[in-house]
Amino acid sequence: KAGVTQTPRYLIKTRGQQVTLSCSPISGHRSVSWYQQTPGQGLQFLFEYFSETQRNKGNFPGRFSGRQFSNSRSEMNVSTLELGDSALYLCASSLGGTSGYEQYFGPGTRLTVT
Amino acid sequence: GENVEQHPSTLSVQEGDSAVIKCTYSDSASNYFPWYKQELGKGPQLIIDIRSNVGEKKDQRIAVTLNKTAKHFSLHITETQPEDSAVYFCAAYGSSNTGKLIFGQGTTLQVKP
Numbered sequence: 001k002a003g004v005t006q007t008p009r010y011l012i013k014t015r016g017q018q019v020t021l022s023c024s025p026i027s028g029h030r031s032v033s034w035y036q037q038t039p040g041q042g043l044q045f046l047f048e049y050f051s052e053t054q055r056n057k058g059n060f061p062g063r064f065s066g067r068q069f070s071n072s073r074s075e076m077n078v079s080t081l082e083l084g085d086s087a088l089y090l091c092a093s094s095l096g097g098t099s100g101y102e103q104y105f106g107p108g109t110r111l112t113v114t
Numbered sequence: 115g116e117n118v119e120q121h122p123s124t125l126s127v128q129e130g131d132s133a134v135i136k137c138t139y140s141d142s143a144s145n146y147f148p149w150y151k152q153e154l155g156k157g158p159q160l161i162i163d164i165r166s167n168v169g170e171k172k173d174q175r176i177a178v179t180l181n182k183t184a185k186h187f188s189l190h191i192t193e194t195q196p197e198d199s200a201v202y203f204c205a206a207y208g209s210s211n212t213g214k215l216i217f218g219q220g221t222t223l224q225v226k227p
Contacts, residue, residue: 004157008168035211042220043158043203050211055212094213101146101165101207103215105157 001027004093004106012112018079021109025072025093032074033103034066037088046089049074050096081113116141118206120218128226133191134215137204140185144206147180147187148215152201162189195226 005024013019025032034046045058049068066076072093078085088110092103117140124204127133139147145166150158164171164178165189171178177190191198201222 031213033215035215043205043215043217045214045216050213056214061166092215096213102148102160102163104160105150107155107157 004091004104006089006091006106008109009107010110010112011100012114013081014114015081015083017081018077019081019111020075020077021089021091023076023093023106024093025074025086025091026104029093029095029104030072031096031100031102032096033069033092033094034074034076035092036060037090037108038086043090046076063111071097076109078111083113086111086113116206116208116211116216118204118218120204120221122221124222124224126224126226127194129194129196129210130140131194133189133190133194133198133223133225135202135204135223136186137188137206137218138184138186139206139216141206141208141211141216142185143208143210144216146207147178148190148205148207149176149178150203150205151218152203158203191223194223196225196227199223199225 007022031050033048048056052068063079068074088108090108092105094103119138148163152158175192180187201220204218
């Protein structure tokens with residue numbers, strides 16, 4: 001079975017721009033969670049989608065948004081980029097539900113904001 | 115609020131020795147505790163996990179223990195090898211907080227040959 005894939009792997013953007021990151025979950029997984037990883041704050045939860053619905057959201061500003069498609073693929077968008085948004089963005093997929101807590105991570109997208 | 119404390123932040127051992135990493139969680143509703151290994155340039159890899167109805171779980175050289183009363187859980191690696199060198203993260207999950215893992219700050223493990 002193929003693992004979680006994320007595209008692109010690397011991005012360089014300028015302050016004020018917007019960016020869209022993509023995540024393809026493991027086949028059969030319906031839940032996708034997004035995390036931001038930085039040296040200072042560690043791994044922080046952004047949001048989770050299941051069957052195209054956002055079920056949970058972390059403590060991030062409204063500039064961070066996401067969506068999920070009918071094939072479970074997910075995208076996250078960051079608008080009006082700030083220098084502090086530079087981070088590794090990780091998505092994780094799981095079956096969802098009480099029998100599918102295990103989250104499997106992709107390799108991440110390294111975003112640099114200049 | 116929700117919090118997971120992880121210690122130590124760095125750990126250096128000789129090849130063949132054991133390594134222990136400890137975590138404490140705050141949310142008593144947490145019922146699932148995974149451990150991840152992250153190598154440079156890669157995403158976190160799930161290496162072992164435990165649910166709240168189990169006290170201990172072992173997979174070859176890796177074991178995890180859980181003390182629900184004290185809200186502690188630990189990762190034990192025996193017979194360490196240089197390829198075990200990586201950053202290890204503990205996490206806690208509560209079924210009422212869907213899809214959200216609360217991570218510890220990470221432990222950088224160095225295994226010296």
